[in-house]
Amino acid sequence: MFPTTxxxxxxxxxxxxxxxASASMQRSPRMAEGATTDAVAGQVAWAPAxxxxxxxxxxxxxxxxxAATPGALALFVVTTAVTVCLxxxxxxxxxxxxxxxxxxxxxxxxxxxxGTLVGMAGPFGMIRQHDLRDWAQRKPECHPYLAxxxxxxxxxxxxxxxxxxxxxxxxLIVEPRVARDPFYRFIDRHWQLQQLPWALVFVxxxxx
Numbered sequence: 001m002f003p004t005t006x007x008x009x010x011x012x013x014x015x016x017x018x019x020x021a022s023a024s025m026q027r028s029p030r031m032a033e034g035a036t037t038d039a040v041a042g043q044v045a046w047a048p049a050x051x052x053x054x055x056x057x058x059x060x061x062x063x064x065x066x067a068a069t070p071g072a073l074a075l076f077v078v079t080t081a082v083t084v085c086l087x088x089x090x091x092x093x094x095x096x097x098x099x100x101x102x103x104x105x106x107x108x109x110x111x112x113x114x115g116t117l118v119g120m121a122g123p124f125g126m127i128r129q130h131d132l133r134d135w136a137q138r139k140p141e142c143h144p145y146l147a148x149x150x151x152x153x154x155x156x157x158x159x160x161x162x163x164x165x166x167x168x169x170x171x172l173i174v175e176p177r178v179a180r181d182p183f184y185r186f187i188d189r190h191w192q193l194q195q196l197p198w199a200l201v202f203v204x205x206x207x208x
Contacts, residue, residue: 087114
C-alpha cells in the first residue's frame with residue numbers, strides 16, 4: 001500500500017532537480033514517504049518468474065564450460081566487459097540512477113541498453129530495486145532482505161529467487177525525462193527479450 005497523496009510531498013520536478021544536483025549520492029530523491037511508511041515490516045515470498053529466469057541463466061552458465069571453445073571464451077570476455085562495465089556500471093548505475101556525469105542522450109540510451117543485456121531488469125526495474133535498497137539502508141533499521149544481514153545461503157536465495165513486499169512501502173517517483181522516454185519504456189517492457197537477437201546472431205555466425 002502506497003502513501004496517500006496528501007502525505008507525499010515530492011513532485012517529479014523536485015526529483016529531477018535533486019538528480020541534476022547529484023543529490024542521490026546522499027539521499028534517495030525518488031522515494032516519497034507517508035506517515036506510515038516503514039522499511040522494516042514486510043514479507044519475502046518466492047517469485048516464480050524471477051526464479052525461473054535466474055535459474056535458467058545459472059544452468060546455462062554451468063553448462064557452458066562443456067561446450068567452450070577459444071572463440072566462445074573470447075566472446076564471453078568481450079560481451080561481459082561491455083555489458084557489465086559500460087552497460088550496468090556506467091549506464092544503469094552511474095548515469096541513469098545517480099546522474100553522476102553528463103553525456104549525450106544517445107550515449108545514455110546505448111549504455112542503458114547494454115545494461116539491460118546483463119539480464120537483471122529493465123531501466124525502471126533497476127531504478128526501483130536500487131532506490132528502494134538505498135532508501136531502506138539509510139534508515140536506522142530495515143528489513144533483512146534489504147540490509148543483506150541474513151546468512152549467505154538465505155540471502156542468496158532471497159535475492160535470486162524471491163521478492164520483498166513491504167507492508168508500508170515508499171512511493172517511487174521516476175523523473176519525467178526517464179519515465180516518458182519511449183525507448184526506456186520499450187526496453188523495460190521487453191527487457192527479457194533483449195538478449196535474444198544477439199544470441200541468434202552469435203549462433204548463426206558460429207554455425208556459418
